[in-house]
Amino acid sequence: MVYPKPPAILAGRDLRPADLAADLPGALLRTYAWMLTARTADNRILDLFRQGLIRGTVTGGQGNEGLIVPLALLADKDVDVISLTHRGLGGHLIWSGHLVDHLNQYFANAASPTKAREGNVHHGDPKHRSLPMISHLGIMVSNVVGATDSQRRFGRPAMGFAFIGDGSSSTGDVHESLNLATLLNLPILFVIENNHYAYSTPVSEQYAAGLELWRRAAGYGIEGLALDCTADVAATLQTFAAAIDKVHRTGRPLLIEANTLRLRGHAAYDTCDYLKPGEADAMFAADPLPKLRARLAAGSHGAKLDALDAEIAAFVEECLKVAMAQPRPDPAGMANDLFAPPAPPIPWVPSIDSEPVSATPKTQNPKPKS
Ligand SMILES: Cc1ncc(C[n+]2csc(CCOP(=O)(O)OP(=O)(O)O)c2C)c(N)n1
Ligand SMILES: [Mg+2]
Numbered sequence: 001m002v003y004p005k006p007p008a009i010l011a012g013r014d015l016r017p018a019d020l021a022a023d024l025p026g027a028l029l030r031t032y033a034w035m036l037t038a039r040t041a042d043n044r045i046l047d048l049f050r051q052g053l054i055r056g057t058v059t060g061g062q063g064n065e066g067l068i069v070p071l072a073l074l075a076d077k078d079v080d081v082i083s084l085t086h087r088g089l090g091g092h093l094i095w096s097g098h099l100v101d102h103l104n105q106y107f108a109n110a111a112s113p114t115k116a117r118e119g120n121v122h123h124g125d126p127k128h129r130s131l132p133m134i135s136h137l138g139i140m141v142s143n144v145v146g147a148t149d150s151q152r153r154f155g156r157p158a159m160g161f162a163f164i165g166d167g168s169s170s171t172g173d174v175h176e177s178l179n180l181a182t183l184l185n186l187p188i189l190f191v192i193e194n195n196h197y198a199y200s201t202p203v204s205e206q207y208a209a210g211l212e213l214w215r216r217a218a219g220y221g222i223e224g225l226a227l228d229c230t231a232d233v234a235a236t237l238q239t240f241a242a243a244i245d246k247v248h249r250t251g252r253p254l255l256i257e258a259n260t261l262r263l264r265g266h267a268a269y270d271t272c273d274y275l276k277p278g279e280a281d282a283m284f285a286a287d288p289l290p291k292l293r294a295r296l297a298a299g300s301h302g303a304k305l306d307a308l309d310a311e312i313a314a315f316v317e318e319c320l321k322v323a324m325a326q327p328r329p330d331p332a333g334m335a336n337d338l339f340a341p342p343a344p345p346i347p348w349v350p351s352i353d354s355e356p357v358s359a360t361p362k363t364q365n366p367k368p369k370s
Contacts, residue, residue, distance in 0.1 A: 001111065001326070003098045004318035007311045009033040013094050015073040017241045024234060029301045031073060031233055032292050033308060035065040038090030039289055040316045041099060042264075045089075045106050045120075049268045053324070054106050056119035058268040059086040063261030066288030067193060067229035069094065070237045074244055075161060081147045082161040083131040083140040086121050087193060087262070096128040099316065103323035115337070116329035129158070138164070138171030141190070145177045148186050159247050160188035167198020169213055170206060181253045182220045188253045189243055195262035200274040214257035224255040230286040233295075261286060 012030050019027050042060040049058040061068065064087040072094035075082065084091040092102050101113060105123045108116040113123050114132075124132030129151070131143045141162045148160030160181075164174055169192050181188050192213050196203050203211055217224025223246070229236050240256075247254050261283050265272040272280060297305055 001100070001322060003100050004315055004322060006099070007033065007308070007315055009308065010037065010315075013073065013077065015070075015237065015241075017245065020234075020237055020241060025296070025299050025301055027237065028234060028292065029296060029304070029308075031069055031237065032289075032296055033312065034069045034073065034090060034094055035233075035289050035292065036309065036312050037099070037316065038065050038069060038093055040312060041093070041103070041319075042089055044316060044320060045103075046264065046268055048106075048320075054120070055108065058106070058120055059266065060264045060268075061087040061089045061121075063195065063230075063263035063283065063287060064088070064193060065090045066233055066236060066292075067191070067258050067260045070229075070233060071161065071189075071191070071240050074237065074240050076159075077128065079129075079151070079156055079158045080161060081129045081131065081144055081151060081158055083124065083144050083163065084121075084133060085140075085163045085165060085193060086133060087165075087195070087260075088133075088163065089121060092121070092123075092125075092130070095130045096125045099319040100322050103319055104326060107323050107326065108329070109323065109326035110329045111323075111326045112329070115333070117334065137168035138173035138177075141168075141177040142173050142180075144188060145181045145184075145186060148181075148188055149184060152186070157248075158187075159244070160186065162188055162190045164190065164192045165198060166192060166194040166196065166203050166213065167201070167206065169216075178216075178220045178222075178253065178255070182222050185251050186253060187247045187251050189247050190253060190255045192255070192257045193260050194257055195260050197262060197266070199266050200270075212257070214255060217255040220253070220255075222253050222255060224257070226257045226259070228259040230259060230261055230288050231291075233288055233292045236288075261288075263287065 009030055010033055015027050015030065039062055042062050045054060045058055046060055048054045068088050068091040072091040077095055082095060089102065093099060104112040105114060106120050122133045122135060124130040129147065131140060131147060134140050141164055144160040144162040148158055151158035162177065168174060178190060194213060198206060214224035214226045227236065227239050243254055243256060263283055293305060296302060
């Protein structure tokens with residue numbers, strides 16, 4: 001399988017605070033390129049689902065790129081731990097692998113990272129500390145806590161990135177994970193992706209105690225803040241960079257409630273008929289991707305944008321062709337890797353004589369009442 005060569009700008013998967021200070025327009029152009037790649041891929045995946053070429057269901061990240069792309073670019077992919085949600089294709093693309101690897105997952109073909117056992121974006125790259133998505137909301141957060149703790153115990157300077165939807169923020173695992181991470185002083189950035197809906201339920205019907213989810217941080221004794229990831233990508237990059245720096249310096253968790261968007265509803269089948277009149281228009285008007293493009297068009301990189309857009313569109317199409325040409329998985333191998341190989345027998349034979357009889361009883365009878 002020959003993977004198409006990505007556009008040169010996608011060779012860079014990292015942004016550091018120094019890059020933002022030295023060349024903000026260059027940093028924004030790279031962020032734009034990744035956001036557009038994720039958006040184009042998500043849109044094409046939706047098209048192919050509607051044509052019956054992708055099965056299962058498709059939960060797109062359209063609208064969430066302004067959150068996940070800046071954060072994934074700023075994370076240290078060599079040491080950090082992450083677990084992306086079903087809105088995180090952009091994060092997967094930046095973290096590791098090639099677009100073709102991720103498309104193989106959607107096509108559930110023989111080359112898919114889950115060997116076609118799991119649907120659409122329910123995959124990860126455990127070797128590179130990207131823990132696969134778990135459908136039961138909230139549970140991935142506890143995995144990030146455990147994996148970050150384990151990396152620290154190995155002496156590695158890892159921090160964790162845990163993502164929570166506004167809906168999953170009400171699950172018990174999230175509370176347990178925030179509590180434990182704080183208790184153990186773990187450097188984890190908890191990010192609530194607040195796109196204002198869980199399926200068709202608006203946030204106004206989800207909580208008994210207030211809509212400002214970042215305020216929950218106080219209940220755990222950690223810092224919390226709100227960030228609008230739809231407005232200004234430069235500000236998003238700066239805020240995430242400062243938050244990452246703070247988590248590293250303090251070694252403590254930090255909670256960010258990020259305002260984000262879910263532009264295509266919950267999943268491919270969602271008609272969004274529960275939205276109020278004008279609500280969809282307002283969401284599309286808030287989309288950070290065209291806003292970032294307009295900003296770049298007015299700046300020093302403006303002349304490059306049309307060519308970059310065309311290059312990214314062509315790259316995505318080439319990748320789709322390669323992934324679609326992969327064979328179907330062989331059902332014969334479906335049971336492989338499900339169970340650990342049998343362990344060697346324990347060198348111990350149970351026997352009533354194997355322990356010397358102790359003179360003192362192991363339990364004391366209670367004193368008889370007088
Ligand atoms: C514990 C649990 N309850 C319910 C579901 C079904 N479910 C899947 S996605 C979803 C909505 C999640 O909303 P949110 O956390 O806000 O994330 P979003 O889809 O908006 O990104 C629900 C209820 C689930 N997967 N797990
Ligand atoms: Mg939501």
